[in-house]
Amino acid sequence: MAGHFEATPGGGAAVALDEVEISILRSLAVQLLELIGPGDTPADGEDPLAALFAEGPSKPPSDPALARLFPDAYGGPDRPAEGGKPEEELRELSSEFRRFTENDLRSGKRDDAVTVVRTLDALSPAGDGGAVLTLTGDECRSWLRSLNDLRLTIGTRLEVSDEDEGGEGSLYRLPDTDPRKPMVMAYLWLGALQETLVEALMP
Numbered sequence: 001m002a003g004h005f006e007a008t009p010g011g012g013a014a015v016a017l018d019e020v021e022i023s024i025l026r027s028l029a030v031q032l033l034e035l036i037g038p039g040d041t042p043a044d045g046e047d048p049l050a051a052l053f054a055e056g057p058s059k060p061p062s063d064p065a066l067a068r069l070f071p072d073a074y075g076g077p078d079r080p081a082e083g084g085k086p087e088e089e090l091r092e093l094s095s096e097f098r099r100f101t102e103n104d105l106r107s108g109k110r111d112d113a114v115t116v117v118r119t120l121d122a123l124s125p126a127g128d129g130g131a132v133l134t135l136t137g138d139e140c141r142s143w144l145r146s147l148n149d150l151r152l153t154i155g156t157r158l159e160v161s162d163e164d165e166g167g168e169g170s171l172y173r174l175p176d177t178d179p180r181k182p183m184v185m186a187y188l189w190l191g192a193l194q195e196t197l198v199e200a201l202m203p
Contacts, residue, residue, distance in 0.1 A: 018128070158183060
């Protein structure tokens, strides 16, 4: 179980983490929460129902990592034109879609990251600072989504390309003196955690 998730009865999963791993995971989840931003909590005197139905932004985020987490629904630099529609029409469709969905998407990602922090904070470390993290099925799914969001964010910051992935990719050959090395190691480790969690949840 050390370092990788294993299935538990009832559809959950568990993994043994040491003190450093717990600290890194919590720190990354908190940073993800800061990146996503606070929720739309109604201000004093504001109608909660009106806040619930407030429209979101219509333009993509300027931060590349956020743009990766909340991509355009139609078109975009990495997507071919759909159905022969002109680029301007695709931008308008994406803008309309974003206005009515991004707030909910942010809320969902925020809830997932909070679940990561909450489950880590609930651990009872042993004498060496390590602990076994045991997740329910719902918590596993929140963890999966957050691990994916963290890898997308870190991958964007590192400008990871398809060529960088895989055992022969350049990410695996960085010298220890490269300042990107710690973040690359975190990126690869999160990928391994994500993979074993997926495997643990398979029937």
